[in-house]
Amino acid sequence: xxxVKQNSPxxxxxxxxxxxxxxxxxxxxxxxxxxxxxxxxxxxxFLISISSIKDKNEDGRFxxxxxxxxxxxxxxIVPSQPGDxxxxxCAASAGGGSYIPTFGRGTSLIVHP
Amino acid sequence: xxxxxxxxKHLITATGQRVxxxxxxxxxxxxxxxxxxxLDQGLQFLIHYYNGEERAKGNILERFSAQQFPDLHxxxxxxxxxxxxxxxxxCASSLGTHAAEKLFFGSxxxxxxx
Numbered sequence: 423x424x425x426v427k428q429n430s431p432x433x434x435x436x437x438x439x440x441x442x443x444x445x446x447x448x449x450x451x452x453x454x455x456x457x458x459x460x461x462x463x464x465x466x467x468f469l470i471s472i473s474s475i476k477d478k479n480e481d482g483r484f485x486x487x488x489x490x491x492x493x494x495x496x497x498x499i500v501p502s503q504p505g506d507x508x509x510x511x512c513a514a515s516a517g518g519g520s521y522i523p524t525f526g527r528g529t530s531l532i533v534h535p
Numbered sequence: 536x537x538x539x540x541x542x543x544k545h546l547i548t549a550t551g552q553r554v555x556x557x558x559x560x561x562x563x564x565x566x567x568x569x570x571x572x573x574l575d576q577g578l579q580f581l582i583h584y585y586n587g588e589e590r591a592k593g594n595i596l597e598r599f600s601a602q603q604f605p606d607l608h609x610x611x612x613x614x615x616x617x618x619x620x621x622x623x624x625x626c627a628s629s630l631g632t633h634a635a636e637k638l639f640f641g642s643x644x645x646x647x648x649x
């Protein structure tokens with residue numbers, strides 16, 4: 423039973439355009455959401471996060487939106503650059519004893535020059 | 536460079552064998568997590584240690600075991616290996632155990648069981 427779902431295995435975008443990566447979750451106890459980026463032959467690296475008390479968090483070209491009622495979050499990258507080509511993982515965790523992050527299967531983003 | 540070191544980077548072995556994966560966390564981090572990534576699968580949580588103590592277990596098989604040593608490095612032991620154990624194994628570290636903490640990942644150990 424996947425508690426964190428990234429339903430799009432891959433996404434292809436033109437350089438300069440917006441990339442939107444989606445993530446859905448089923449556990450209403452989740453209150454922290456993190457995005458990680460992974461290049462080939464490297465481990466995932468933290469990109470941006472959001473807590474459930476917010477609906478938007480921005481860091482440079484990266485913005486994460488959270489819709490708690492829909493149990494949905496999205497990562498927007500504007501403008502997309504070829505160096506953004508990577509696998510993006512969505513992760514969620516809860517306070518208390520459920521602090522272990524649960525990861526989605528990832529979305530492979532390819533940004534074409 | 537995340538500061539987390541995993542060795543070896545690649546491991547090729549045969550079914551029925553036993554291997555040990557090693558992880559050195561980032562300086563100052565007390566938490567070590569182990570994750571498994573199989574083909575087309577996300578990162579599956581295996582086990583978590585904090586300051587030498589096991590704190591949480593995920594989908595870890597009984598054939599697998601781990602420990603965290605006093606110097607905070609951790610080892611993941613995989614025994615009676617099967618073909619299906621072939622995967623990328625990641626170690627990650629963090630300072631503590633708060634749900635909002637970001638994890639710092641090593642570059643992984645690619646295990647191939649033939």
